[in-house]
Amino acid sequence: MKKHYIIMLLLAAAGNLFAQQETTEEQPQTVFSFKSVQSSGFYGAVTNASTSINGEYANLNGLYFGYFVNQKLFVGIAGAATNTSLRVPEAHKTIAGADLRYQYGHFGLMTEYVMNSNKKVHFAFNLLSGAGFTAQYLDRERDERRYKNYSHDTDFFVVLEPGAQVEVNLTRWMRVSPGISYRQTIGSDAKGLGDSDLSNVSGNVTLKFGKF
Template sequence: MKTKFTILIVVLLAWTGSTYAQDIETVFHGSGNGISIGGYGALSNKFTKIRGEYANYVEAYGGVYLNHRFLIGIGGGATTNNLPVPLQYSTMPDAKLSYQYGQCGLVTEYVLASNRAVHLVAHLFTGAGFTLQYDRHDWSDERFDDLDDHRDENWFVVAEPGIQVEINLFRWARLSPGISYRKAFGSEGRGLDDGDLSSISYNATLKFGVF
């Protein structure tokens, strides 16, 4: 009886494994077996606009990947280039200040036909955004302390849905160029209303992990 029970358990485990396994096509290594629960991290560079000016935005996110379809995780990022503050909105008119934009929060992705070498991904960010003014041209601690009380820190809600075309480079790496639309709600920064912060983003994303 014990032997029959052991055989039954082995058969059930093998059946379960075969049920959740799938072949994942990749550009360089053909196909292989997937798993039902995994996870991955992503690095993304976005090209967007703040107040109508070009802005470069770097982002990182990651989380748990369920059944080769659904990612739930967290992420955040910030702008990296100079976004000059117009004189009439500057908290320190005698300094050349720049706007800083950032956001952090929940990231979800739904992947269509993840096993295909090329497929689509629906992406959604929801969370908090912030802006502030800072002196990009003088990073001394003394100067930053002087700006601390005048930087116009501004927090608001952000929602950013998007879509990506995902390419399985390897079983552990994917390239996902895409497009998204960022919508801000409740911004009260000087010279930065919701319309100034809401814009289309074009992005290139690299993902690494267990898919």
């Protein structure tokens, strides 16, 4: 009887040890360790990208937000726009002689596939698929008072931007992801901005916050 009792105790202890080990292995590895409840769920991201539009340097700030399924697949919505001044060549201005600038932006569906999400350093692959727009705007307040109801030459088109990132788990709720992507526009016919002027490589850095 004692023999059976000892065997049962040993089996129970082994099962408990295995369960603890399995739980530990499922927890994400992070650079900084803080106690937190972890599960797949919503997360958001702030991103900054450097690229070239119409031969000029352009910086884009963006956001995206969505749901992370089974620590592998993210599905959400995204948007980004330029925050740098892009000159409109004189030949393509809607107002001759005015100080006009281009505005570029895009928005749509963001999907990401994350490999080995629980590892401290891992890879993520994403795709933005949606719409983009460009417009001309006056860069000076005095010009805005002078020219009213002018044509902005607003144009909409399709945007596809696949990318890849190296993702680092800083904490269980924050990640940093430097990466690279290629922006392809389809159907742009704005003045001075064809698809070849808008399509280009981007280098980016993204901060992600949420439940991973």
